[in-house]
Amino acid sequence: MLVITALAVVRTRSLFAVVMLSGVFSLLSALLLVTLDAVDVAFTEAAVGAGISTVLMLSTLALTTRHERPSGASPAIPLFVVLVVGAALFYGTLDMPNFGSAEAPAMQHVYPEYMERAPHEIGIPNVVTAILASYRGYDTLGETAVVFTAGVGVLLLLSGLRRRRREDGDDDDDEEKEEERGQG
Amino acid sequence: MRHHLILRVVTKLLVGTIILFALYVQFHGDYSPGGGFQAGVIMAVAFILYGIVFSLAKVQQVFPPWLVHKLVALGVLIYAGTGVYSLLTGYNYLDYTALNPSYPEYGQERGILLVEFGVGVTVTGVMVAVYYAFAARTPVISDEEW
Secondary structure, X not given: OHHHHHHHHHHXXXXXXXXXXXXXXXXXHHHHHHXXXXXXXXXXXXXXXXXXXXXXXHHHHHHOOOEOOOXXXXXXXXXXXXXXXXXXXHHHHOOOOOOOOXXXXXXXXXXXXXXXXXXXXXXXXXXXXXXXXXXXXXXXXXXXXXXXXXXXXXXXXXXXHHHHHHHHHHHHHHHHHHHHHHHO | OOOOHHHHHHHHHHHHHXXXXXXXXXXXXXXXXXXXXXXXXXXXXXXXXHHHHOOHHHHHHHOOHHHHHHHHHHHHHHHHHHHHHHHHOOOOOOOHHHHOOOOHHHXXXXXXXXXXXXHXXXXXXXXXXXXXXXXXXXXXXXXXXX
């Protein structure tokens, strides 16, 4: 179903439908992550991918046109790149452990230690939260700072543009008035 | 969207529930999936939904932009401040044992709660602020286009 949705996204020309389909794509990948028992990640994917980014894409769409312009470029080179990368990724999956295998590297390295230590050291049952906020507290602080910086950056970019445009508009008005005065 | 009665009524019902769910995800993150980031996003969704169905002006009355911008910074300050507090009380940076030295487990739990709250506040602020920034530039979509 993921593949079908992706193909539909590529084939559809109406951008509104594309945005909706990418929301569907996010929800489907959230389901995939639930199957992999990564409930926290699935939660994030559903909330951010299907929720927020769809809304932001829609508000961007309202600023531009709603139909994709057909491009005249030949699809041969992009298709070649996609096929090569796809083949490389498939080759990579051959080395991956089987689904749910206990010998997977993720189950071997630090995982048992965390599972053993977290309940009596941190005192909360959700080990993911314990790792994120306590053992990896610095990382999460950094992530929060990244979110903060990204937000400030977007705000600066968007509001800066708006102000400049307004100034331009004012200038135009002044020029028009001067022209009128000149004619008068 | 003045005349979409069903949308407006359903939104009014949902916004409260969404905020409640966000708070649940935020403060129940110790026991169930979720945490500050997810809770922040869900909280922001409540305001964005309100903004879409009613209007940007209405939602900005409830949640003014200056407050949103303050929240963006406040969350990071809460997080970093927790670390500074543990420094001041003689522990390592972000060592939550400082919050309850006699029972380190409770200290850890409290620290995680505080830190996740900081993350949630920042994420809510950033998401709502980005939405405001986009929506303020948007020409109103007429209903015929849908």
